[in-house]
Amino acid sequence: MAPWLSRHRSTLVLAVLLVVLSIYSLFVGVIDLDTSAILAGDFEAIELLLISRLPRLLAIVCTGVGMSVAGLIMQQLCMNKFVSPTTGATISSAQLGILLALVFWPSATLWQRTILAFVFAILGTWVFVWFIQRIQFKDVVMVPLVGIMFGNVVGGITSFLAFRFDMTQSLSSWLVGHFSMVLRGRYEIVWLTLPLVVLAFVFANHFNIVGMGRDFSKNLGVPYNLVLFLGLTIAAMITASVVVVVGAISYIGLIVPNLVSMFKGDKIRGTLVDTALFGALFVLVCDLIGRLVIHPYELPIELIIGIIGSVLFVGLLLYRLNHGRKAIRLGAAGASSCAVSAQSAVQKKEGE
């Protein structure tokens, strides 16, 4: 019991925090909602909960889980810690897909629009990765820079088309992510992230091996290109289903996987659950801040995430500068994955 507990301590803490804050978030909003009304069977209160508050919470959780896992997959597969749906042109490609649907296929349903967003997100990510594989940059920073440039080119095309067809208004809701429009019947697409995350968990070891390089994969009999593009497709689909519902949410896919890997390493099986939980928690906290600072109004979540995210990101860079890539150890066995670890960590300390 004890080694199990210490191994999963971070997961447990994150899960408990997430549950507590989730329940709290249900009671934050313009209209007061209290438990006694719900328990008393107050129709309006239950209605509010089911139509607005609960969908919002679920959308937040799916977004946090989805974007951070998408970031984790992309970082592993591209062997670069600075690649994410934002810096890998995935988000901007999904936005282009949505705009094209709005312009050329006005009668498209939400589902049809989603499919177009999927196709473009996948294509955009593939093109980006194909490109960085062809060029083989030696410098780690070049890869995200190219991604940002590529994303801006795609974003430029999107803006141009939006201007030409008078769509800037409707586009803006997909450019800046926010949860204020999440209502029952309009957000369910974001649930698609969950089966995709499960799929990512199933292929976690494959992604790890592909992340070690082409030769390494071949040696272990893993088809490199197939797994690479499968993983990118999963990441792009997760991203697109979030963008369609809440719009662009940047930084999570970059920061959350990096922070978790500093504590728990890069073995995806060991970090995926923590990454997902931490992502959900991060988005939830940012959303609560956005809802509370100028209550009863609210700030778009993208703004809050942008501020907190960039501060954390600078912190991350400074930490890397001072400490290199050395991992942070949580207690005795926080960062390791087997039962023997507690013992050997103690030995290590004695040795020091």
Added chain:
Amino acid sequence: MKIRQLLKQYDGKTVVDGVSFEIPKGKVLSLIGPNGAGKSTVMGMISRLVARDAGLVEFEGKDIKDWKSHQLSQRLAILTQSNHIQMKLTVRELVAFGRFPYTRGRNTPEDEQIIQQAIDYMELGPFQDRFIDELSGGQRQRAYIAMVIAQDTDYVLLDEPTNNLDIYHATNMMKIARRLCDELGKTVIMVLHEINYAAFYSDYICAFKDGKVAKFGTVEEVMTKETLSEIYRVDFEIQMVEGKPLSIYY
């Protein structure tokens, strides 16, 4: 394992030209030669990492191309110079990947036991929960070898295993290669730059020059003044040390 008339061209330039030899089972074979002689490319083609333009690599009576990738990875392991991997895996997690060809990631208690044996064999017990990017070059190289041991293949291919290692670690590396053959009964094939390591630790040497096999034979057959001088185009002296012909060049 038979290699027949291998050919490889890059941009119209022939880098490997009609290479044929046979890999003796259960022995240590070293591929040596000057830079650009094609030894690493041949190694790549033997291990299916590099596509060949012509020729045949026959492994257990079947062309290596016709092997199913995951079946081949249970018989033949290749370690390239990919030690720049920037990934936070613990030694144990890395070694566990050696079982992947068998279990696709679902390791049984027996697999865990094999992993533990591999770690112990490479004397990595005290480091098994350390991240590989926190280890020294020599320790990291041993972690990769432990993975190959866990992969439990008959054939082990090492592409310049002593690269970037100091004399102490490089010599240890060579002793490990010898033990893989003597104690674990594996066929070891290495690409080496240091001729004397090849001479001291292998059974056979295949010397390359200009994309062709210049000489294939036992250590004694290849390590002669005439052969080496011709391949490397510098003067050599051969001296016997502990019954092995070592070369002095200047």
